[in-house]
Amino acid sequence: MNKDFMQHAKFKRNIVQPDQAQQLIMPYVKLLETEHVALTEARGRFLAEPVLAPHPYPHFRRSGMDGYALRSEDTKGAATDKPVTLEVIDEIPAGSLPGVPLRPGTAARIMTGAKVPDEADAVVMLEMTEKLEQEGQTLFTLKREIEAGTNLTPIGRELQAQDLLLEAGRMISAGETSVLATFGYHQVLVRRRPRVAICSTGSELLRVEEPLQDGRIRNSNTYTLACQVQDAGGEPYILDSIADDLELAKQRVMKALEEYDIVITSGGVSVGDYDIMADLVQEGSVTMLFNKVAMRPGSVTTAAVYGDKLLFALSGNPGACFVGFELFARPAIRGMLGASDPYLPRLEAVLGEDYTKINNFTRFVRGSLEYKEGRVYVHPAKLDESGVMITIKDSDVLIVVPPTSTGFTAGQQVTAILLPKGI
Structure with missing residues (x-):
């Protein structure tokens, strides 16, 4: 393809609306393969399969209060002027099991979260009782009736066995981690993070560590994009910037497309003589999806496909580069991760x-x-x-x-x- 034709094609751009541009990208977004990761490493990853409850939760009847586990029928008739007295025959800390069965007229001292004895059907909070010591026995009095089920969490109150815990495509954060840990999922199946190559174009770019030079600027877009890639769930790989040389740019970009899942460039997508990315996407080896979007900033934002790899050529202007990534590259990364909704809310x-x-x-x-x-x-x-x-x-x-x-x-x-x- 000769240079004159490419320059002509660069000026003739078919404009698409922002939502159309997003839809043109999504058919080329392919789910990445899965991998197991430790729960401690799962934050920010996306579940690759639904997670079901392996058992009910809670899986035993537990006390919702510090107090006494008792049989509600033993409190019938209790009143201020007619208190009921029950004998304490057991003590059950959280994590322990009842030691003796409850008989009529007896109760067990119990802590919050502890297993309630099978014979008990209620727990009375400690503050509602008055403790007594009498002839070597520990007793307490109660001045009101207690209904069955009071302060007692039944088996399966929150979830039954095989209930859906978390759907595929859900991002793992603190709440999801709590659920997974509760049900013993110390490893989870997630999508591999996409490897995203990032490079900027332009002979005017300085490395971040270089001193300022008149007429040149530091390459900030690369580092901004790397953070955006991480926030989206990808793994950024910062490549050396590319000078204004079309053949060199082509070699570098094609090599990156072969080695990485996505390639993102910034700069060189306008219509100037040195805007090399605008020329490169006219090459026959890539399929251009769009090269102009009816948006500000970033109307020259461009997307193309090479084989099954996506190439995003974003504006070199910082504001336009930032917006172009969030609207187009971010959903692609999230889609590769299997996110249930890849777009920003x-x-x-x-x-x-x-x-x-x-x-x-x-x-x-x-x-x-x-x-x-x-x-x-x-x-x-x-x-x-x-x-x-x-x-x-x-x-x-x-x-x-x-x-x-x-x-x-x-x-x-x-x-x-x-x-x-x-x-």
Whole structure:
């Protein structure tokens, strides 16, 4: 394919809407193979199979209070002026079993969480009793009737054997870990993390450790993307940046596509003479999914496929690169992990102040959340241009601003995409 044709094709782009772009990607998102990991290493991973309860929970009748386990029929008629006296014949700490069967008129001192004797059908809390010592016996009095089932957790109250504990595609966090540990799952079956290669293009880029040079900038996008990949559940691999050399870029990207599950580049996707990624995706060896999206920032965001590998060519502008990853690369990574919903959650909110920019495309505006008087407000960042980096760190949401010729005013209802804050 000659250079003149590629330059011509680079300027002729078929525009797609953001949701269309997402849907064009998903058919090429393939589930990764499974692996067992220790429960201690499972945080942030996605279950590859449903998890069922191997036994009921709780699996024995347990006390909900410190007090006395008793037979409710022994408390019939108890009143303030007619207390019932019961003999204490056993003591059951948590983790221990009842030592003797309860006879009529007897009870067992019991601690919270301990197994209730088979003969007992209720537990009375300690504060409702008065302890007595009489002729070597330990007794207590009770001045009210106790109903069967009081302060007693029955077998299977929360779950029965073979009930669904966790569905496939669920991310493991603190609550899921608690459930898995409770039922003895010390290992879990999850999807392997996708290996994601990250590289930036441009002869203007400096390494982070290099001193500033006039006309050049440090390569920050690579490190931002590495964090985003980790937050999405992938394993980032930072590659050396690529100078403005089409053949070198092609060699590097093709090698990365052979070695990694996904390749993400930043920079070089515009229409300038040195925007090499825009040229590379016109090569016949890759199938381009889209190379222009009706969005700001990041309209030149590009996605392509090489064999069964996805290539995301994101804008070199920090704001556009950040947004492009969250909208397109993140769902692909989550989909490979088997996430039940790979997309970021959305909510309806009230626009906190006027947004006066006129848009031909949908804008994804960085912003912050505020909860006030029972309502959710979103406030656009003061600086939200494509090349602005500093407001990324303060943003909770991307405010979705549809095309408009008039702008939006404070108080209008808008949709906001919740940004991740790590796992």
